[in-house]
Amino acid sequence: MKKISKWKTWPMAQQAVKSVPKGRHQMLWETCAYAAMKLSCSRRVAVPVHLPTCNILFQSQTGSLPDSIWYETHLQASYLACLTYSNQTACQLLTNMVVLSVNILVGSEAYILYKEIKSSTNFLPKLFYVDTNIAASLWQTAPRGLSFKKDSQIALKVVKYDARGNFLGWEDVRGGTLQLCPDTQILLDAAFKFGSSYIQSCKIQISDLLIRFPEPVLYELFLLFNDSQGQQKVWPIPIRNLNLDKNDIREFRRFFLVDGLTGRRSSLSNPPDSVTYAKDIVLRTYLPTQNPTSEPLFLLTVQYAQVQDLHAEAQVTFAMHYEMNYFAHKRDTDIALGVLGSLAVFVAMLETSSWRRRSGLEFIDVVGQQSTVEVTLPPAGGKIETDFIVYVACAFGLKALELIHILIVQVTASIFLIDWEKPKGRPLPKPAANNTTPSSVSIWRTYFIANEWNEIQTKRKINPILQLFAVLLLLEVIGLKNIARRDLNLNLHPGPDVNLAPWSPILRYGIAVSMWLAVGLVQVLFCVGFCERFVEDKIQQFVDLCSVSNVSVLVLLHRCYGYYIHGRSVHGQADIGMESMYLNLKKEEDNLCAMRGLEPNMDVQTFEVLISNKVRQQYDRILSPLNEAARGNRSIHEGSATLQQNLKAYYTMNKFLSSFLEHAYKDMDYVVKEKLFLERILDFEFQRSDDRSFFYNDDRTLFSNVLYYGHELVLLLFDILLFSVVDLGTQDFVLATIITYLVQKILESVRKTISRRNLAAKTLVDERFLI
Numbered sequence: 001m002k003k004i005s006k007w008k009t010w011p012m013a014q015q016a017v018k019s020v021p022k023g024r025h026q027m028l029w030e031t032c033a034y035a036a037m038k039l040s041c042s043r044r045v046a047v048p049v050h051l052p053t054c055n056i057l058f059q060s061q062t063g064s065l066p067d068s069i070w071y072e073t074h075l076q077a078s079y080l081a082c083l084t085y086s087n088q089t090a091c092q093l094l095t096n097m098v099v100l101s102v103n104i105l106v107g108s109e110a111y112i113l114y115k116e117i118k119s120s121t122n123f124l125p126k127l128f129y130v131d132t133n134i135a136a137s138l139w140q141t142a143p144r145g146l147s148f149k150k151d152s153q154i155a156l157k158v159v160k161y162d163a164r165g166n167f168l169g170w171e172d173v174r175g176g177t178l179q180l181c182p183d184t185q186i187l188l189d190a191a192f193k194f195g196s197s198y199i200q201s202c203k204i205q206i207s208d209l210l211i212r213f214p215e216p217v218l219y220e221l222f223l224l225f226n227d228s229q230g231q232q233k234v235w236p237i238p239i240r241n242l243n244l245d246k247n248d249i250r251e252f253r254r255f256f257l258v259d260g261l262t263g264r265r266s267s268l269s270n271p272p273d274s275v276t277y278a279k280d281i282v283l284r285t286y287l288p289t290q291n292p293t294s295e296p297l298f299l300l301t302v303q304y305a306q307v308q309d310l311h312a313e314a315q316v317t318f319a320m321h322y323e324m325n326y327f328a329h330k331r332d333t334d335i336a337l338g339v340l341g342s343l344a345v346f347v348a349m350l351e352t353s354s355w356r357r358r359s360g361l362e363f364i365d366v367v368g369q370q371s372t373v374e375v376t377l378p379p380a381g382g383k384i385e386t387d388f389i390v391y392v393a394c395a396f397g398l399k400a401l402e403l404i405h406i407l408i409v410q411v412t413a414s415i416f417l418i419d420w421e422k423p424k425g426r427p428l429p430k431p432a433a434n435n436t437t438p439s440s441v442s443i444w445r446t447y448f449i450a451n452e453w454n455e456i457q458t459k460r461k462i463n464p465i466l467q468l469f470a471v472l473l474l475l476e477v478i479g480l481k482n483i484a485r486r487d488l489n490l491n492l493h494p495g496p497d498v499n500l501a502p503w504s505p506i507l508r509y510g511i512a513v514s515m516w517l518a519v520g521l522v523q524v525l526f527c528v529g530f531c532e533r534f535v536e537d538k539i540q541q542f543v544d545l546c547s548v549s550n551v552s553v554l555v556l557l558h559r560c561y562g563y564y565i566h567g568r569s570v571h572g573q574a575d576i577g578m579e580s581m582y583l584n585l586k587k588e589e590d591n592l593c594a595m596r597g598l599e600p601n602m603d604v605q606t607f608e609v610l611i612s613n614k615v616r617q618q619y620d621r622i623l624s625p626l627n628e629a630a631r632g633n634r635s636i637h638e639g640s641a642t643l644q645q646n647l648k649a650y651y652t653m654n655k656f657l658s659s660f661l662e663h664a665y666k667d668m669d670y671v672v673k674e675k676l677f678l679e680r681i682l683d684f685e686f687q688r689s690d691d692r693s694f695f696y697n698d699d700r701t702l703f704s705n706v707l708y709y710g711h712e713l714v715l716l717l718f719d720i721l722l723f724s725v726v727d728l729g730t731q732d733f734v735l736a737t738i739i740t741y742l743v744q745k746i747l748e749s750v751r752k753t754i755s756r757r758n759l760a761a762k763t764l765v766d767e768r769f770l771i
Contacts, residue, residue, distance in 0.1 A: 197486025
């Protein structure tokens with residue numbers, strides 16, 4: 001760029017002009033203007049006319065001028081011809097020169113001259129969409145009657161001018177009109193399919209751009225639509241040049257794609273020394289949800305780049321974006337997070353208080369201190385999308401922590417199998433000194449119950465493999481994943497010649513979660529409504545099996561809270577032959593015997609228990625020798641002395657718990673009652689178990705909370721979030737399915753292994769008998 005400065009001879013020249021008589025002065029202006037008009041209208045390569053007196057007339061303004069023969073030849077000439085003779089072509093030429101100066105506006109000589117004659121002629125084209133009657137409308141409302149239907153095209157028109165200001169006519173905008181990348185007409189036209197997020201990027205030779213545009217063509221862009229009366233009208237689309245300084249950015253009327261004309265320095269017939277091209281073109285559609293808005297309905301943003309090597313490649317991009325004001329949605333999200341977060345804190349405090357009571361603690365130690373489209377997708381990679389991904393990642397992390405906590409509680413639960421069977425027949429010989437009296441009661445029933453309990457540890461209401469297969473089938477084979485693209489196309493199997501819009505992370509998450517929840521809900525309803533009613537109910541079968549085996553199960557999830565399955569046989573004995581077993585079951589079927597419940601004339605066999613501290617202390621006292629042996633790294637199943645200690649602890653615990661359940665200890669008694677409705681809702685016991693224990697009737701088999709079965713929702717949500725997080729990171733549903741399956745199998749394997757060891761240690765059943 002070079003600077004036009006005042007001549008040193010300016011005072012003398014000014015004095016010379018003033019000395020000319022008035023009529024002579026007017027004649028000088030007309031002579032300069034006529035020469036300028038002739039020069040501006042000439043299409044020949046010409047040498048600038050040197051009129052010293054005419055040049056004096058321009059020295060009142062200074063500004064930046066590109067080092068270009070085009071500007072030196074035509075700038076002052078077009079100014080004079082437009083100002084003096086109101087030559088429309090010259091006025092158009094001057095306006096084009098302002099537009100072609102892409103890197104500077106306010107300080108450019110072309111813009112200074114443009115402003116000089118802006119108010120003095122009606123033939124000078126408007127440069128910006130400001131200070132006009134339609135300017136306010138562009139920013140406040142949409143065209144009346146404008147609406148777009150599914151798969152409708154955005155009809156655009158352009159007014160074309162050549163670099164010299166000649167009007168070239170109107171033209172319909174098709175795929176290649178504004179796009180520099182070569183491609184098939186179908187794919188290029190897909191850019192203007194309403195609702196379809198589109199981006200086309202490529203590298204193209206500068207020489208190819210110059211062949212296509214030997215001289216710059218300037219455009220004014222308009223939207224073509226039918227109003228509410230069916231009349232065809234146009235709506236102007238403003239242009240924003242991103243190369244300008246933020247203070248200079250305004251909404252232009254014109255833009256161009258390639259300029260190799262103003263880059264010529266010495267002669268217009270020589271190759272250009274530099275080429276200016278539109279590097280990034282983005283047509284933004286802003287959907288107003290309220291009036292007035294801060295953005296026009298349509299806006300074209302252009303970023304230009306300059307290159308001096310004519311053999312280089314240019315990276316060009318054309319994109320279609322759809323935007324809206326997301327402030328209300330962000331506000332609603334923040335409010336929802338605040339309210340739900342507060343509710344979550346309240347629930348956490350309630351659960352903590354419940355845990356304190358169930359663990360027999362008085363205090364908690366705290367460590368530390370304090371018809372038309374009105375909604376569109378947020379922009380790709382924008383703050384809303386980023387915040388959404390962060391929310392999903394945080395949800396997955398918190399859900400993973402919840403699942404880990406559940407697994408830790410489950411695999412460390414205290415469990416004991418109470419055998420109600422009484423010895424029969426002749427007493428066995430007396431044991432040797434310091435040995436436990438041998439029992440004639442068979443241990444196989446206890447082993448059988450232990451194996452069945454071990455088998456249902458990871459029982460779920462859904463089939464995880466079927467779940468993954470069904471979701472993958474819906475997304476990949478049926479093609480529901482194609483709904484997650486940034487367009488309004490609902491074609492599940494687009495053809496190879498159809499433009500594929502980029503994926504939307506929000507839509508991918510939505511469609512994936514919807515499929516997971518739909519398939520999971522169907523599986524749960526099928527399991528609960530059909531399989532458990534007409535095929536088999538593993539949980540209820542386990543309760544029946546305990547009654548047939550004459551074995552009860554006590555599980556303590558926390559120190560003083562857990563579940564009790566009453567399996568005491570109403571027939572007194574279960575170690576009997578097949579015929580006797582058949583007759584006993586027949587009696588129960590014909591109601592010829594007592595009910596199976598813990599209380600007389602009651603059929604409830606499952607209970608929530610809240611035991612007193614005295615009961616728990618006695619429980620720990622009996623097991624303390626085994627715990628000391630475990631802390632000493634000595635196996636409780638090795639050595640004669642250890643074996644006797646193990647057997648003694650087992651029989652003592654069995655005797656204590658069976659006596660406790662028979663109300664044999666008045667200072668450690670319990671009562672059976674129903675939970676209050678609010679206690680059921682809050683999962684919280686209002687009464688304290690200081691001097692007695694409570695057995696709450698459980699008709700919902702809540703003891704399944706010790707198993708996978710009771711936490712199906714947590715497991716399902718964990719699988720969904722894991723699947724979604726992997727997909728958000730890889731954009732691949734198949735890979736997300738594989739990783740989710742592997743994580744499921746790893747968790748299941750770890751859960752089974754640790755639970756097996758815990759079951760052997762807590763029930764005193766040899767692990768070698770657990771299949």
